[in-house]
Amino acid sequence: MGSAQEAERNKLVFFEGSQYTFDLEDLLRASAEVLGKGSVGTAYKAVLEDGTTVVVKRLKDVAANRKDFEQQMELVGRIRHRNLVPLRAFYYSKDEKLLVYDYMPTGSLSALLHGSRGSGRTPLDWDTRMRIALGAARGISHIHEEGGGKFTHGNIKSSNVLLTTDLDGCVSDFGLVPLFSAAAAANRIAGYRAPEVIETRKVTQKSDVYSFGVLLLELLTGKAPNQASLNDEGIDLPRWVQSVVREEWTAEVFDVELMRYQNIEEEMVQLLQIAMACVAAVPDQRPRMQDVVKMIEDMRQFETDDGNRQSSDDKSKESNGQTPPQQATPEARTPSAITP
Known part of the structure; x- marks a missing residue:
């Protein structure tokens, strides 16, 4: 596969209606603070250089392949309700699986x-x-x-x-x-x-x-x-x-x-x-x-x-x-x- 195609595949996928405009590089440069280590992975509060604050969940031990992962995230990303924290973006590569959510400052x-x-x-x-x-x-x-x-x-x-x-x-x-x-x-x-x-x-x-x-x-x-x-x-x-x-x-x-x-x-x-x-x-x-x-x-x-x-x-x-x-x-x- 050509490097351009590989780069295209390994990028943040945003859902419709997301107000965020950053890319993976911005996310990797962001200052990160661990919010908690949970059963599915570790959640970080990420503050980007422009001041945007999001939560990034770094998943561990994912068994799904790329196709199944993307299909499930498309399903999850479409679900919207005022009492649900929406999934804003996801990233899939062989070594990293990331989910991006809104940051909720009041906590859990x-x-x-x-x-x-x-x-x-x-x-x-x-x-x-x-x-x-x-x-x-x-x-x-x-x-x-x-x-x-x-x-x-x-x-x-x-x-x-x-x-x-x-x-x-x-x-x-x-x-x-x-x-x-x-x-x-x-x-x-x-x-x-x-x-x-x-x-x-x-x-x-x-x-x-x-x-x-x-x-x-x-x-x-x-x-x-x-x-x-x-x-x-x-x-x-x-x-x-x-x-x-x-x-x-x-x-x-x-x-x-x-x-x-x-x-x-x-x-x-x-x-x-x-x-x-x-x-x-x-x-x-x-x-x-x-x-x-x-x-x-x-x-x-x-x-x-x-x-x-x-x-x-x-x-x-x-x-x-x-x-x-x-x-x-x-x-x-x-x-x-x-x-x-």
């Missing part, structure tokens, strides 16, 4: 939720957690609707939920699983892995729902799913929550940082019920992501236009005799009524 949900806990920290309040959960749910639901309903995320976890300046949740790193071998994908990049993924080594939309359920439990408990417990073995967050709920100590589940907020117990219990439905052991018993979005939206519909909460009495009047989801009986509103 993981850092915001778990970073510098202790005195002087501003807790993540309940309304913000709900907004992040709803944004992430909408983003994942949109992914599931793409590609004839066959598309999956495959790597849902709090470090892959990035935040806008308004603290809206935006999901990143979607659609990368097909780039890796089945063994590598199952062992390394299945996010919060559903039980069946460990056996089948295949990610599905139902396993995405499980991972999202674990993410909701993380928002509710303040505990990272891989956080070491006293015996230095990582806790299985769904199993731990189920055991606490089974003992009817549901209040013990919730993040102590949430205890300062008033009138949120009912919503916390409702979101816990949604999370528990998502982490059902049997995949077919889990709701679809679009149903999860609706359940969370229904929880939020009782806020007035000025953002104030209405009393429970007002809520029941406004429901016009219809019982909101997850509240079919008065008992369902009491924490001890949640069943694992």
Whole structure:
């Protein structure tokens, strides 16, 4: 192959609508700071000479050949939603596989939720957690609707939920699983892995729902799913929550940082019920992501236009005799009524 053709092949491929105008040389000259080393590769914050800031993800152990890689990136690059971090460009050569994303200065949900806990920290309040959960749910639901309903995320976890300046949740790193071998994908990049993924080594939309359920439990408990417990073995967050709920100590589940907020117990219990439905052991018993979005939206519909909460009495009047989801009986509103 001639050197001109080789140079043409080994260049950054931008997607339509991208406002960026740099090339690979600009990117290689940029000052780079490591943002994090993840299961699919290392993410860098790159500041170009003209001041443009992007995130470059350097993938490791990619199994896909050039054609398959390019086809998958074309699919991913076309997916757009306000709650998804768009893929702006990619680069493929024998030695390097790079992805270019917008830089999100507010960082990840993981850092915001778990970073510098202790005195002087501003807790993540309940309304913000709900907004992040709803944004992430909408983003994942949109992914599931793409590609004839066959598309999956495959790597849902709090470090892959990035935040806008308004603290809206935006999901990143979607659609990368097909780039890796089945063994590598199952062992390394299945996010919060559903039980069946460990056996089948295949990610599905139902396993995405499980991972999202674990993410909701993380928002509710303040505990990272891989956080070491006293015996230095990582806790299985769904199993731990189920055991606490089974003992009817549901209040013990919730993040102590949430205890300062008033009138949120009912919503916390409702979101816990949604999370528990998502982490059902049997995949077919889990709701679809679009149903999860609706359940969370229904929880939020009782806020007035000025953002104030209405009393429970007002809520029941406004429901016009219809019982909101997850509240079919008065008992369902009491924490001890949640069943694992």
